[in-house]
Amino acid sequence: MAYKPQFYPGSTSVGINRRKHMSGNxxxxxxxxxxxxxxxxxxxxxxxxxxxxHPPLKEMGEPDCPVRQIVAPTAGAAAGDRVRYSQWxxxxxxxxxxxxxxxxxxxxxxxxxxxxxxxxxxxxxxxxRDIEAYxxxxxxxxxxxxxxxxxxxxxxxxxxxxxxxxxxQFDMLARTEMGKDGNVYAxxxxxxxxxxxxxxxxxxxxxxxxxxxxxxxxxxxxxxCGAVGARKYDEAVEALHHMWExxxxxxxxxx
Amino acid sequence: MVTESDxxxxxxxxVPSRFLMPASAQRLLNEIYGNGGLIRIMIHGPNLPRSVPYxxxxxxxxxxxxxxxxxxxxxxxxxxxxxxxIRLELESAKYFDGLKAACERALPISFQIRRGKFxxxxxxxxxxxxxxxxxxxxxxxxxxxxxxKDRMAILSxxxxxxxxxER
Numbered sequence: 001m002a003y004k005p006q007f008y009p010g011s012t013s014v015g016i017n018r019r020k021h022m023s024g025n026x027x028x029x030x031x032x033x034x035x036x037x038x039x040x041x042x043x044x045x046x047x048x049x050x051x052x053x054h055p056p057l058k059e060m061g062e063p064d065c066p067v068r069q070i071v072a073p074t075a076g077a078a079a080g081d082r083v084r085y086s087q088w089x090x091x092x093x094x095x096x097x098x099x100x101x102x103x104x105x106x107x108x109x110x111x112x113x114x115x116x117x118x119x120x121x122x123x124x125x126x127x128x129r130d131i132e133a134y135x136x137x138x139x140x141x142x143x144x145x146x147x148x149x150x151x152x153x154x155x156x157x158x159x160x161x162x163x164x165x166x167x168x169q170f171d172m173l174a175r176t177e178m179g180k181d182g183n184v185y186a187x188x189x190x191x192x193x194x195x196x197x198x199x200x201x202x203x204x205x206x207x208x209x210x211x212x213x214x215x216x217x218x219x220x221x222x223x224x225c226g227a228v229g230a231r232k233y234d235e236a237v238e239a240l241h242h243m244w245e246x247x248x249x250x251x252x253x254x255x
Numbered sequence: 256m257v258t259e260s261d262x263x264x265x266x267x268x269x270v271p272s273r274f275l276m277p278a279s280a281q282r283l284l285n286e287i288y289g290n291g292g293l294i295r296i297m298i299h300g301p302n303l304p305r306s307v308p309y310x311x312x313x314x315x316x317x318x319x320x321x322x323x324x325x326x327x328x329x330x331x332x333x334x335x336x337x338x339x340x341i342r343l344e345l346e347s348a349k350y351f352d353g354l355k356a357a358c359e360r361a362l363p364i365s366f367q368i369r370r371g372k373f374x375x376x377x378x379x380x381x382x383x384x385x386x387x388x389x390x391x392x393x394x395x396x397x398x399x400x401x402x403x404k405d406r407m408a409i410l411s412x413x414x415x416x417x418x419x420x421e422r
Contacts, residue, residue: 154310161301162339164274170337173307174319191312
């Protein structure tokens with residue numbers, strides 16, 4: 001029987017969503033053009049050449065190394081691209097993803113990337129053409145709700161603040177805006193420099209939809225213990241207790 | 256049981272469940288102003304910088320945060336923060352119910368309103384550095400200790416005196 005990886009325990013909707021994020025088996029909700037994703041990332045003008053740190057691997061003459069023979073380089077590494085980043089901020093108000101789950105997604109599903117997890121933001125670094133592809137996947141999939149998540153290279157403030165009246169996550173630099181037609185538009189790149197044209201990111205999720213797709217356990221949403229009043233806690237808590245117990249015992253080693 | 260005096264001033268905090276747009280903030284502030292009995296009021300929320308403060312885009316203007324003028328009680332002033340919390344002092348408890356009704360009329364979203372003690376009464380070192388010796392204690396607690404003193408808008412024309420010289 002072929003090995004099937006298991007990702008996260010529990011039968012709550014949040015547990016199921018967390019499994020989806022980690023496995024990379026995500027629903028595609030929108031299709032934002034590659035050029036627009038590149039413009040929002042702001043590292044290079046759409047259509048411009050990729051800057052490089054070394055010549056393409058084929059021209060470099062690599063040493064005879066068994067690991068290099070086994071592992072095929074990513075497109076960016078093969079071309080010698082510079083390492084670039086994309087950074088996300090997800091609201092605590094039922095955003096579909098959270099920093100930890102973006103990192104799990106990146107570490108498990110994206111080759112040659114370096115995810116960094118912080119309390120209010122999550123950054124992934126990779127070779128430029130790779131990170132562009134990974135960012136587009138994040139933008140297009142159910143990991144992202146255009147109102148509750150946004151790409152913020154700096155001034156990431158906003159994930160733990162109340163939402164704005166129109167349901168958008170607060171952004172000090174006003175990088176995204178709610179249009180009169182109900183669509184969310186990106187008007188600046190991730191560091192706050194205005195874009196040449198607004199990018200239509202589509203309609204945000206409704207509150208019910210966001211709660212359905214979220215990976216955040218919350219007392220006013222889905223609690224981690226599962227159904228309130230159930231005779232048995234959800235498996236997610238049991239697994240957590242198990243890990244906590246093993247970690248504590250392993251850590252406590254009197255000589 | 257201690258009987259509450261209805262002649263002493265009371266302090267109130269209003270916290271909407273979401274950050275208010277300038278138009279909603281203006282509507283709410285005008286309703287509060289119209290209710291009367293106001294001694295002082297503080298608007299609290301995250302800062303809205305006029306240009307990108309740091310990062311590669313530092314210095315790029317943020318047009319969305321400029322000229323956010325709102326008019327309260329016939330006087331216009333510029334909004335420097337996203338309105339998320341309002342603290343105010345009323346002349347007496349008899350204005351409280353009217354204030355609650357004013358919030359219900361003005362706010363399209365849910366909110367919390369509570370009485371308590373929200374402004375400090377003794378001058379701090381920061382207050383001294385900013386204002387010198389404060390004669391009128393009503394200005395205490397009206398602005399963020401780290402903010403510049405021009406963040407304070409004086410809408411009542413009488414009795415509030417602040418030294419205006421530049422430091």
